[in-house]
Amino acid sequence: MSEVTALPNGWQLIVGLEVHVELATKTKMFSASANRFGDEPNTNIDPVTLGLPGALPVLNQHAIELAMRIGLALNCKVQPCTFHRKNYFYPDLPKAFQITQYDHPLNVDGHLMLPGDVCIGIERAHLEEDTGKSTHFGGSSGRIHGSDYSLIDFNRAGVPLVEIVSRPDIRTSEQARQYVAELRSILLAVGASDAKMEEGSMRCDVNVSVHKPGTPFGTRCEIKNVNSIRSVGRAIDYESRRQVDVIEGGGTIRQETRHWDDATGRTETLRTKEDADDYRYFLEPDLVPLVPDQSWIDAVRAALPKLPAARRQSLSELCGVDKDGESAFVVVERGQDDYVAAVVAAGGDPRRAVVYVQQAFAEQGATPKVPAKDLAALTILERDSKVTSTQAKTLLTDLIEAGGGDVAAMASKRGFEALDTSAVEAMVDAAIAAEPGAWQKYCNGEEKALGALVGAIMKSSKGKADGKVITALLQAKRP
Amino acid sequence: MAEKISKETVVKVSRLARLSLTTEETERMTAQLAGMLEHFRDIDALDLASVEPMTQPYPLKNVLRKDVELPSLDRDEVLGQAPSAESGRFRVPPTIGFDV
Known part of the structure; x- marks a missing residue:
């Protein structure tokens, strides 16, 4: 992932995230x-x-149980809880209040681990309801300010939400991205949400402040409309710079809600928080307390699947890939790690199995159509240099299109006959004789000359010689 | 609960509740609310240290329903009772200052 841009003059970034999931x-x-x-x-x-x-x-x-799954997966304490009314007037909530949890939420005091043993505290994960969807018309911006009227669709109103509130433990925009990515992975793994940021079933509000270490945290601003993991990082980088510029310019940061504009890459004031805490919360009189007893909690815990971090660890041990690397993350998030294990169990080459699945199985879901034994056969063909890596990619596409099949037969149908090492070696010797200048440069340590030699040999083999085999032979022959 | 409710508080609460009160109404409401709050002084006078806070008068908990879908109300019938509707949606005046 991209590098972290440090703030100037010793300023330290403080971030807390509020994530809503449907x-x-x-x-x-x-x-x-x-x-x-x-x-x-x-x-x-x-x-x-x-x-x-x-x-x-x-x-x-079922909503309660999904919320408990989230809490337990985030190492929270699941506790007796109550519901409150949060009162405000806005047309997307026809009751004029939102039912939410206030001083006694369902899940409290958890944590989530990021790569490098960074522990981010979870303050709470509480239940509430979503609002309707407003679309603003007229005016110039299509946004609420300056619009002439709004149309409201209440399909989303009352959809179950869990709001997951982190502690302000995040120190870099990279950590914030990792947090959202890991949280999303966990939500998918426990089946609590489809967690699609682009459809709004997972939404992030980002609280950003800056301070100098050893001094109290600065005033925070809350950024809304952050709709992708990439935007989380960009919005934090922009907002923290803005706050430092304001403070160093002699100004002060007001507590306010700001809107992230993905197109311009900036945040702007949405509203100030002068009326904070004027929601007049009071107990929802129409709901009785929710008191999950230990046997209920234990049953939900027992039904939890193995979580992504543990699954990445297993995949790493099985296939030798980095547990914090992208391929482990992607394969586990798609739920394809069991499939990779089946490919390995069928005799497949572990590392190639992970790479093939990561690169070619994005659309395949947790149970790819290609039988594990067929993919295993392909990894072995490539491992044993029976086909080149380029040919293996073509065969992988064939295999996916056909939904499986005899890979060796597919290879011969395409004319991907094996060129054994002695045949390749003859070509290598011929190329050295034909390109004495390039060979001499390579022998003198000019690595760039290697490419010309490999290219010439690949061409003369009509793509049937494996570039890695050619390179190994040339290296072996270099005095 | 020691302090009496002030006129300012009543004005603030009425603003939050989108009620427009005349000066005379504000004064009358202030006196009436003060009277209601007097009743809580009676409770304040009791020693309740050993009593669990009660969130509901009913001896009930965990009232739940199964996650089973039932038919929606008819959209046209519902929108027909709205002051204004357009394209299958409720049409409302622009709202300023709140975006959740």
Whole structure:
């Protein structure tokens, strides 16, 4: 990943993240209409969603269990909890309040580990409901300021959310990206959410402040509209620089909410927090306490799958890849690590199995159609230099298109006959004789001359000689 | 609970609740709210150190429903009762100052 840009003059970045995730339930948090993205507007509505008089909320048991899975996966304490009303007037909440958890949330005091044993505290992971979706019309910006009117779709209103609040333990934008990526991976692994940032089922609010070590934390600004892992890093880099510039220019940072504009790469003031804590929270009188007993918690814990960090560790041990590297991360996040293990169990070359799956199986899901034994056969063909790595890539594409098959037969059908080492060696000797100038330069230590020799031999073999074999032979022959 | 409710507090709360009160109404409400808060003084006078805070008058917990979908209300019928609708959605005036 990209390098971390340090702040100037000894300033230290402090970041805390609030991540909202929509839970993968069939129905809403407090009512039985569908929780489904992409439906026609206002086709998943009911009296509770619309805040009609007399409608009463009832907790969705599955939502509670998914929230408990999140809490347990994040090493939280799962505790008895209550629900509150957060009162405010905004048309995407027809009740004029959001039901959320306030002083007694379901999950508290957890942590999440980042690569390099960096521990990020989790303050809480509480349940609440999503709002409806507003679209602003008129005006110039398409945003709320200056619009003429808004249209509201309540399909999303009442969809179960868990808000995961980190402690302000994050010190670099790179850590913030890692945190969001790891959290997303965990949410997918436990089946709590589809965690699609581009569809809004996972949303990040980023709290940024700066200070000099040894002094209290500075005033923080909250950044909204950060819709990708890359934007998390960019928004933090921009905002922390802005705060340092303001302070060093003699100004002060106001506590405010700022909007991230991905196109311009800047944050701008959305609203100041003068009215903070004017939500007049009070206990939701229509809901009784939620008290998960130990046997319920134990059952949810027992059903938790192996988590991504442990699975990356296993994959690393099996295949010799870096547990904190990209291939382990990607393969585990897609849930394809069991498949890689099956390829290895079928006699496949472990490292090639990981690389093939990472590079070519992005669309295959957790259970690729290609039988593990067929992919294993391909890794062995390449490992034993029966086909070149370029030919192996072509065969991999063939294999995926056909959904499996006899790889050796596919290779001969394509004319990918093996050139054994003695045949390649004859070509290498011929090339040395034909290109004495290049050979002399290579012998004199000019590594660049190697490329010309390898290219000439590959060409004369019509692509049937493996570049790695040629290179090894040339190196062996160099005096 | 020792302090009496002030007129400023009543003005602030009414603003948050989007109620517009006349000066006369504000004074009347202040007096009435002060009277209600008097009742809590009676509770303050009791020693409740050993009593668990109660969040609900009902002896109930874990009232849950299964995650089973039921049909939606009919959109046209619902939107037909709204003051304004457009393209299958509720149409509302622009809102300023709040974006959650």
